[in-house]
Amino acid sequence: MYNGGKIIAGLIIFVGLFTFPIFYNMGKTSAMPEPKLDTPVIKQLVEKRCVESKEYMRANHMQLLDNWRDLVIREGNLVYESTGGKKYIMSLQNTCMHCHSNKKEFCDKCHNYANVKPYCWSCHIPPKENEI
Numbered sequence: 421m422y423n424g425g426k427i428i429a430g431l432i433i434f435v436g437l438f439t440f441p442i443f444y445n446m447g448k449t450s451a452m453p454e455p456k457l458d459t460p461v462i463k464q465l466v467e468k469r470c471v472e473s474k475e476y477m478r479a480n481h482m483q484l485l486d487n488w489r490d491l492v493i494r495e496g497n498l499v500y501e502s503t504g505g506k507k508y509i510m511s512l513q514n515t516c517m518h519c520h521s522n523k524k525e526f527c528d529k530c531h532n533y534a535n536v537k538p539y540c541w542s543c544h545i546p547p548k549e550n551e552i
């Protein structure tokens with residue numbers, strides 16, 4: 421038997437469930453975006469590791485960058501030795517952005533969410549994003 425009421429109720433529930441994630445993510449209740457790591461360089465890493473641990477980077481990448489800049493500019497020191505003993509050239513463009521070449525999907529997504537706008541890119545050149 422044809423039951424218009426049930427179909428409409430069903431449709432409303434369906435549309436509701438289907439769009440729930442969209443409404444749910446509106447405004448300030450949205451979950452922190454998961455920063456994307458699928459860049460060509462990171463895909464080729466044998467060990468998917470940042471300069472330091474993920475937790476350390478998440479909490480301290482601003483200070484790390486600040487230290488790198490000071491060490492490079494004031495002391496001419498170019499090599500950073502990480503906790504694990506790996507060596508990195510201290511460079512925003514050539515090191516961080518070499519791996520994280522997806523600035524828009526990585527740095528920017530997180531910064532937009534946290535409402536921070538690092539002013540670095542008025543001088544430092546952001547990566548070209550056509551290679552992902």
Ligand code: HEC
Binds near residue numbers: 481512515
């Ligand atoms: C050798 C490639 C490589 C370099 C160089 C590198 N990263 Fe990473 N980064 C990664 C990988 C891989 C992860 C994910 C690590 C994990 O999941 O344990 C990551 C994670 C992070 C995270 C944490 C993301 C999260 O989900 O919380 C931040 C922030 C970050 N990197 C910033 C930087 C900054 C800033 C620099 C330069 C100082 C840098 N990275 C240099 C590969 C790199």
Ligand code: HEC
Binds near residue numbers: 478485527531538539
């Ligand atoms: C997991 C989220 C996340 C990712 C990914 C991330 N950041 Fe950040 N970043 C933050 C947060 C949150 C702050 C603000 C922290 C604070 O004010 O203490 C910040 C602050 C900064 C600052 C200092 C800005 C200021 O005005 O004080 C710099 C520089 C910076 N990030 C660079 C980067 C770069 C470059 C990348 C990409 C390689 C990156 N961040 C990726 C979350 C992230």
Ligand code: HEC
Binds near residue numbers: 538542
């Ligand atoms: C007014 C222009 C300007 C701004 C803004 C700026 N920088 Fe720089 N930065 C420079 C110059 C110039 C150098 C020296 C480049 C060199 O010696 O090769 C430098 C060097 C650095 C270095 C070491 C060398 C390298 O290749 O990366 C780091 C790390 C760095 N800056 C990080 C930052 C971060 C993080 C921000 C934003 C919070 C920032 N800078 C904002 C001009 C700027």
